[in-house]
Amino acid sequence: MTDILQLSPGILSPVGDFSRHNVQTHGGASHLWQAFYAQALAEQQAVEGDKAEALPTLQSMDVATAEPVAGGQALAQIHSQRLCDVHETQVAPPEPLFLPIAEFEMELLDKPAPPFSAVELIEQQRQLDISNSWVRPVVMSQGHPLPEPGPAGQAYPLHLPIAEFEMDLLDKAPEPIDQATLVKQQKALEFDLQWARPVVLNNVRIAA
Secondary structure (H helix, E strand, O other): OOOOOOOOOOOOOOOOOOHHHHHHHHHHHHHHHHHHHHHHHHHHHHHHHHHHHHOOOOOOEOOOOOOEHHHHHHHHHHHHHHOOOOOOOOOOOOOOOOOOOOOOOHHHOOOOOOOOOHHHHHHHHHHHHHHHHHHHHHHHOOOOOOOOOOOOOOOOOOOOOOOOOOHHHOOOOOOOOOHHHHHHHHHHHHHHHHHHHHHHHHHHHHHO
16 A cells, blocks of 8 residues: 655645655745835835924814814815805817818909900910020020021922812712702792782881
8 A cells, every 4th residue: 555645735645655745845935924024014014103203293282272173174275265266167068060161152262353355365475485485595595505407408309189180189079969858948948839828028128
């Protein structure tokens, strides 16, 4: 029958009986921590005692009336607080902010500039032509040698399309009118000459 190992709770000993060694180790560590906590507590109490001694002692009783001073101070503070000018603040939810938007309110847009007249447009175009054709080239070429002129263009025969010789340039021949259209036009002409025109001329004469 194997021996039952008596181990302390929380200690796993895979080989042999290490319970005595573990207890001794933990016990030594516990004594060290107890000594450390005791020293820290003593130092804290000493510091608090020094602070308490440094603070001035408050007088708890009035020498003249033999009444507690704390009650009078509290009553004076209550009276001073009651005499304060306190105003009630109305807490309301934030109101929506409506900003003018120029895209929807057209009167907020800038007024359109008046259009240029025809005379002003012609004068501006003339100044632009002078600047592009004469002023700008002279200013840009100032101080630079003039370029050597290149070869001139060679004359070549000018071939113009002539409708008398190129039949495809002529206007297309109109399509002939059919017989039904001719009869309709003739009836309209006869109605105009025999009835509508005499009636109109007679009314004009009567009105005159």
